[in-house]
Amino acid sequence: MQISLSPIGYLRTEETELPRHWSVSERRGRIELEAQYAAGLQGIEAGQEIVALFAFHRSEPFSPERLIQRPPHSDHERGVFATCSPRRPNPIGLSVLRVLEVGEAALEVARIDMADGTPILDIKPHIAAAAVDA
Numbered sequence: 073m074q075i076s077l078s079p080i081g082y083l084r085t086e087e088t089e090l091p092r093h094w095s096v097s098e099r100r101g102r103i104e105l106e107a108q109y110a111a112g113l114q115g116i117e118a119g120q121e122i123v124a125l126f127a128f129h130r131s132e133p134f135s136p137e138r139l140i141q142r143p144p145h146s147d148h149e150r151g152v153f154a155t156c157s158p159r160r161p162n163p164i165g166l167s168v169l170r171v172l173e174v175g176e177a178a179l180e181v182a183r184i185d186m187a188d189g190t191p192i193l194d195i196k197p198h199i200a201a202a203a204v205d206a
Contacts, residue, residue: 077127077193079106079127079191079192079193080105080106080109080112080192080193080194080195081103081104081105081106081109081177081178081192082103082104082189082190082191082192083101083102083103083104083124083126083184083186083187083188083189083190083192084101084102084103084104084188084189085099085100085101085102085184085186085187085188086188087099087100087101087184087188090184090185090186090187091185092144092145092156092185093156093185094167094168094169094183094184094185095168095183097182097183097184097185098182098183099182099183099184099185100172100180100181100182100184101180101181101184101186101188102178102179102180102181103124103178103179103181103192103195104177104178105177105178105192106177107177109177110176110177112195113174113177113179116171116174116179116195116197117171117174118171118172118173118174119170119171120170120171120197120198121168121169121170121171121197121198122168122169122171122179122181122195122196122197122198123166123167123168123169123195123196123197123198124166124167124168124169124181124186124192124194124195125164125165125166125192125193125194125195125196126164126165126166126167126186126190126191126192126193127163127164127165127190127191127193128158128159128160128163128164128165129163129189129190129191130158130187131158131159131160131163132159134159134160134161134163138152138157138159138160139151139152140152141155141157141159143155143156143157164193165186167183167184167185167186168183168198169181169182169183169184170182170183179195
């Protein structure tokens with residue numbers, strides 16, 4: 073099976089030193105959507121959290137020896153699916169971002185761990201487990 077994805081937009085930021093993970097970031101950026109997807113922002117509000125799915129477009133290609141990796145913050149090896157490594161069979165990343173401002177075709181966001189020009193594949197609301205259980 074072949075799956076094809078196209079970016080819905082791109083992350084823009086002036087940040088050059090980015091943290092390794094969104095959970096330890098307060099860096100800011102802007103998700104700029106392609107015009108045809110702008111209406112899809114309806115219902116997103118400042119203050120809420122969103123999940124941004126993106127492509128690790130600068131990562132080295134995956135190879136079988138990368139199935140086991142040692143994360144930089146760990147002293148032992150793990151399988152790639154137990155890590156947030158950008159070197160993955162499908163180079164897809166996920167960040168939970170805080171929306172600061174909603175524009176016509178853009179979102180100002182905090183907690184970025186993505187470089188300028190990162191292709192955004194999808195945006196979803198972040199729904200806490202407690203909200204699902206209620």
